[in-house]
Amino acid sequence: MIRIPNAEIWDLHCHFSGVEGKTVDERIAQLMVYADRMNVDRLVFFMGWPWSTNPDPDEFRRQNDQVIQALTHWQDRAFGFAYLNPMYVEESLAEIDRCIANGPLVGIKLWVSRRCRDEEVDEIINKTAELKGVIYQHTWLKVSGNRETESTPEDLAKLASRHPGVPLICGHTGGDWERGIRAIQNHPNVSIGIGGSDPTAGFVEMAVRELGAERILYGSDIGGRSFSSQLAKVFGAEIPEAAKHLILGQNLKTMMTPILKSKGIQF
Amino acid sequence: MITDVNVNLSRWPFRRLPHDDPAQLVRKLRTSGITSAWAGSFDGVLHKDLASVNRRTVKDCETFGDGLLIPVGSINPMLPAWKDDMRRCREDHGMKIIRLHPNYHGYKLDNPIFGELLGLAVEQNFIVQIALKMEDERVHHPLMQVEMVDTTPLKELVEQHPNSKILIINGMKGLQKNRLIELAKTGNVSFEISMLEAVGGVENVLKLIPVEILLFGSYFPFFYLESALLKMQESELGNFRSNAIFSGNAKRLLAEN
Ligand SMILES: [Zn+2]
Numbered sequence: 334m335i336r337i338p339n340a341e342i343w344d345l346h347c348h349f350s351g352v353e354g355k356t357v358d359e360r361i362a363q364l365m366v367y368a369d370r371m372n373v374d375r376l377v378f379f380m381g382w383p384w385s386t387n388p389d390p391d392e393f394r395r396q397n398d399q400v401i402q403a404l405t406h407w408q409d410r411a412f413g414f415a416y417l418n419p420m421y422v423e424e425s426l427a428e429i430d431r432c433i434a435n436g437p438l439v440g441i442k443l444w445v446s447r448r449c450r451d452e453e454v455d456e457i458i459n460k461t462a463e464l465k466g467v468i469y470q471h472t473w474l475k476v477s478g479n480r481e482t483e484s485t486p487e488d489l490a491k492l493a494s495r496h497p498g499v500p501l502i503c504g505h506t507g508g509d510w511e512r513g514i515r516a517i518q519n520h521p522n523v524s525i526g527i528g529g530s531d532p533t534a535g536f537v538e539m540a541v542r543e544l545g546a547e548r549i550l551y552g553s554d555i556g557g558r559s560f561s562s563q564l565a566k567v568f569g570a571e572i573p574e575a576a577k578h579l580i581l582g583q584n585l586k587t588m589m590t591p592i593l594k595s596k597g598i599q600f
Numbered sequence: 601m602i603t604d605v606n607v608n609l610s611r612w613p614f615r616r617l618p619h620d621d622p623a624q625l626v627r628k629l630r631t632s633g634i635t636s637a638w639a640g641s642f643d644g645v646l647h648k649d650l651a652s653v654n655r656r657t658v659k660d661c662e663t664f665g666d667g668l669l670i671p672v673g674s675i676n677p678m679l680p681a682w683k684d685d686m687r688r689c690r691e692d693h694g695m696k697i698i699r700l701h702p703n704y705h706g707y708k709l710d711n712p713i714f715g716e717l718l719g720l721a722v723e724q725n726f727i728v729q730i731a732l733k734m735e736d737e738r739v740h741h742p743l744m745q746v747e748m749v750d751t752t753p754l755k756e757l758v759e760q761h762p763n764s765k766i767l768i769i770n771g772m773k774g775l776q777k778n779r780l781i782e783l784a785k786t787g788n789v790s791f792e793i794s795m796l797e798a799v800g801g802v803e804n805v806l807k808l809i810p811v812e813i814l815l816f817g818s819y820f821p822f823f824y825l826e827s828a829l830l831k832m833q834e835s836e837l838g839n840f841r842s843n844a845i846f847s848g849n850a851k852r853l854l855a856e857n
Contacts, residue, residue: 335632335826335829335830335833351798351799351800352799352800364799367799367800367834370833370834370836371830371833371834473738474739475738475739476737476738476739476740476741476742476745477737477738477745508736508738508739509738509739511615530736530739531735531736531795531823532823532824532826532827533735533822533823533824534617534618534619534820534821534822534823534824535615535616535617535618538618555798555799556798556799557797557798558797558798558799559796559797559798559799559800559801559830559831559834560799560830560834561801561826561827561828561829561830561831561833561834562797562823562827562830562831564826564830565823565824565825565826565827565829565830566824568824568826568830569824569825569826569827570824571618
């Protein structure tokens with residue numbers, strides 16, 4: 334009934350929400366049951382709970398510890414990015430050392446505490462790039478109004494033009510994807526994450542047309558979202574089978590290969 | 601057997617969608633295993649001449665899909681002669697289902713006219729679909745920002761019309777848990793899964809509401825049809841519950857009318 338591509342699926346965007354469980358170990362185990370049902374092979378987790386939009390360094394360290402703990406039993410399937418707050422640049426740089434240079438995490442997640450057009454973010458980008466870490470920046474374009482410190486795809490385009498050699502991920506494609514796709518189009522170092530929005534038909538078709546399949550990354554934003562609604566964006570898109578393979582896993586794998594190799598992580 | 605209770609014909613006003621012509625729509629439904637689709641019209645959201653919208657809907661359902669499409673009439677009680685539109689849906693077109701867009705049509709559910717409509721719907725044996733939203737509010741067109749329908753008054757109204765049959769569509773993402781449970785308890789209100797989110801969404805919502813009032817809806821072609829289909833796979837449901845959601849509940853609802 335559903336044509337499920339026979340592809341390796343790597344999920345860029347996972348959280349520990351949407352399931353019960355007091356400990357992160359309990360939660361990740363439950364999430365993996367759903368991942369198994371949906372044939373999702375690898376999952377990238379970032380941030381712990383409860384949510385904190387502007388965490389102080391103690392708080393983002395605590396959340397990163399949750400992620401590191403979650404990975405301990407799932408090293409064959411799960412990866413983690415460090416949650417940082419560019420309002421605390423020094424502490425964020427130290428956290429990159431702790432979690433990526435000297436720890437198991439392989440990228441960073443920047444959320445809504447500071448707009449990524451700000452030059453203060455640059456040091457964090459440079460340091461992560463030196464370590465070959467993956468850089469995920471949340472973006473949204475809400476007609477109802479963004480938070481003042483929430484980045485838009487245009488903000489990410491500015492960041493991208495200051496770091497033309499550094500791969501960057503435009504999280505959510507700005508939510509309003511018809512605008513988000515065009516906002517980052519002329520920055521070939523920017524890929525889009527398609528997770529965390531409604532499965533509106535035409536999204537992935539437009540992205541393939543305007544960016545090429547190589548710049549599109551499947552991710553779900555579980556557990557607030559389902560795997561289903563987000564996989565459907567790729568499974569249901571009217572695009573070639575080869576493009577689906579790239580989007581579902583190959584692109585993220587390629588992007589993560591340098592850091593996984595340098596850390597000696599099997600994949 | 602799969603009955604999809606939430607499908608739209610014609611064009612979404614703000615973008616072209618893949619499969620937004622009836623031949624393609626029907627082909628996609630069919631190859632995806634959908635055996636029956638309750639098809640309303642995007643035109644019902646903004647058009648004023650709903651009589652012609654409903655005629656076109658019926659015509660498309662007759663022309664395409666060999667009976668796959670079941671026409672759903674659009675009714676807007678803010679327009680003159682809406683009662684005549686309802687009568688035509690029933691008498692001229694033999695429709696059993698109507699669809700409402702209270703937020704796009706500019707009335708709240710505590711407006712007495714909605715109560716009147718519900719009363720007439722009971723008399724004429726209609727299933728009343730209420731679309732709570734059409735699109736994530738954060739990505740609306742800037743000149744067309746429309747709040748989700750507030751269902752607070754619905755419980756009391758349904759109690760006044762104990763034979764009413766209401767199907768909430770596009771509701772599962774914004775509807776609060778306590779409201780969902782309260783409406784479910786009335787026994788007159790059903791729901792569909794198109795906007796249901798979170799991992800294992802279907803099995804989780806069935807901890808809150810009985811399976812008899814949960815129906816399969818995709819919101820195709822606005823949403824990728826695969827989204828709703830995959831949700832049925834993401835949850836561990838078993839045959840009995842799967843069959844009920846996929847078709848049994850919809851069939852029962854329709855047969856009663
Ligand atoms: Zn997220």
